[in-house]
Amino acid sequence: MNILEQIKQELPWLDGNTVYDLTRGKPSSEQLDITENYYSKLTTPYEMDGIDLRNYGNPEGLPSARELGSKILKTNFDETFALDNSSLTLMHQIISCALFLGFKNSKLNAESKIICPVPGYDRHFKLLENFGVEMLTVPFQKDGPDLNAVKDLLKNESNIHGIVCVPRHSNPTGHTYSDNNVEQLFELLVPHKENFSIFWDNAYACHDIEVTIQQTPADQIAKRFGLENNLFQVGSTSKITLAGSGISFISSSMDNLSKFIDFRNAITPGPNKMNQGIHVKYFELVSIEQQMEKLKKIIKPKFELVDDILKPLKDEGCCTYNKPTGGYFYSIDATTSNADEIVQTCSQLGLKLLPMGSCFPYGADPDNSNIRLAPTFPDLASLERCVNIFKNVLKYLN
Ligand SMILES: Cc1ncc(COP(=O)(O)O)c(C=O)c1O
Numbered sequence: 097m098n099i100l101e102q103i104k105q106e107l108p109w110l111d112g113n114t115v116y117d118l119t120r121g122k123p124s125s126e127q128l129d130i131t132e133n134y135y136s137k138l139t140t141p142y143e144m145d146g147i148d149l150r151n152y153g154n155p156e157g158l159p160s161a162r163e164l165g166s167k168i169l170k171t172n173f174d175e176t177f178a179l180d181n182s183s184l185t186l187m188h189q190i191i192s193c194a195l196f197l198g199f200k201n202s203k204l205n206a207e208s209k210i211i212c213p214v215p216g217y218d219r220h221f222k223l224l225e226n227f228g229v230e231m232l233t234v235p236f237q238k239d240g241p242d243l244n245a246v247k248d249l250l251k252n253e254s255n256i257h258g259i260v261c262v263p264r265h266s267n268p269t270g271h272t273y274s275d276n277n278v279e280q281l282f283e284l285l286v287p288h289k290e291n292f293s294i295f296w297d298n299a300y301a302c303h304d305i306e307v308t309i310q311q312t313p314a315d316q317i318a319k320r321f322g323l324e325n326n327l328f329q330v331g332s333t334s335k336i337t338l339a340g341s342g343i344s345f346i347s348s349s350m351d352n353l354s355k356f357i358d359f360r361n362a363i364t365p366g367p368n369k370m371n372q373g374i375h376v377k378y379f380e381l382v383s384i385e386q387q388m389e390k391l392k393k394i395i396k397p398k399f400e401l402v403d404d405i406l407k408p409l410k411d412e413g414c415c416t417y418n419k420p421t422g423g424y425f426y427s428i429d430a431t432t433s434n435a436d437e438i439v440q441t442c443s444q445l446g447l448k449l450l451p452m453g454s455c456f457p458y459g460a461d462p463d464n465s466n467i468r469l470a471p472t473f474p475d476l477a478s479l480e481r482c483v484n485i486f487k488n489v490l491k492y493l494n
């Protein structure tokens with residue numbers, strides 16, 4: 097009997113038609129229902145902060161929306177702008193601006209190389225690849241990027257002009273950077289500050305599912321090292337309220353923000369202030385903390401379920417992973433270095449996973465071991481089936 101037949105015998109509910117999907121970090125309908133429940137009670141505002149929301153203008157965003165962004169990112173109001181629906185778009189625009197116009201201390205060019213802690217967010221890597229920026233990888237240490245590896249790259253490579261970081265519940269590994277790690281990282285960057293961009297994507301800024309983790313705001317640390325012109329923080333409400341229909345935020349020095357808005361003024365006559373207004377009103381009904389508590393009640397049992405099912409295999413040494421303390425993902429490493437085979441076999445059984453290597457620049461996982469699971473979207477019953485397929489494949493291919 098081949099592996100597929102053996103697994104089908106173990107999982108008699110596999111019908112060959114149902115598609116199981118753990119590819120993308122999407123909120124479940126249950127999460128979105130929480131938002132809809134309050135959202136549907138709101139009436140569209142047409143005026144806020146003395147501003148006519150129906151018209152062009154205010155390229156920096158509504159003051160009340162900027163206030164919301166500074167609360168989520170823990171940044172200063174003056175240095176936080178509220179823009180449209182996607183922080184990934186902001187990353188794209190920041191990189192375009194750094195490449196084509198240049199910020200004071202952040203100027204990318206055709207020779208630029210960017211440091212990427214791995215495994216990381218696949219869309220960051222695709223974005224950088226699309227711009228032709230070379231990516232150099234570093235692994236993680238327990239509390240952030242491996243600083244020795246960063247140091248070696250800075251010493252041995254020329255034209256390193258940036259690093260891309262997800263400092264809290266990193267996608268997909270779940271790493272949260274310690275203050276100590278950030279301080280040492282920033283200290284290493286000081287000699288390079290004439291031209292260095294620190295892309296700080298805080299997509300999971302308030303997404304703790306265990307305890308609330310304390311982190312000193314990155315801009316405070318950056319200012320201590322004189323790196324305020326090098327730091328670009330982004331975030332959004334995508335994983336807080338409505339994915340793709342919320343507000344994104346950027347925080348940087350006033351100098352950089354002014355350059356960025358000059359650049360953006362040629363892209364758009366202004367952000368969607370009606371949407372910003374609705375979001376501001378939303379958080380008058382429910383605080384960010386209350387919203388996150390409600391989401392946690394849905395997400396936490398899913399994360400526990402994944403661990404309950406996979407822990408026996410981890411204990412047997414078939415795979416390694418850290419149980420996430422927040423965020424949206426599990427990052428699993430197959431100890432037998434056959435991630436490609438595992439992903440393909442799961443697919444033959446109806447379970448979709450990201451292609452092997454997706455969490456590495458250029459799709460190149462040197463160990464052929466990493467697999468990202470995104471457990472938030474399916475309901476619990478479906479998730480249990482997904483993870484059981486995965487577990488059996490992992491077990492049989494070990
Ligand atoms: C690290 C990271 N950044 C950005 C995003 C996308 O955020 P947005 O919807 O604001 O573009 C995601 C979504 O999965 C993410 O994991």
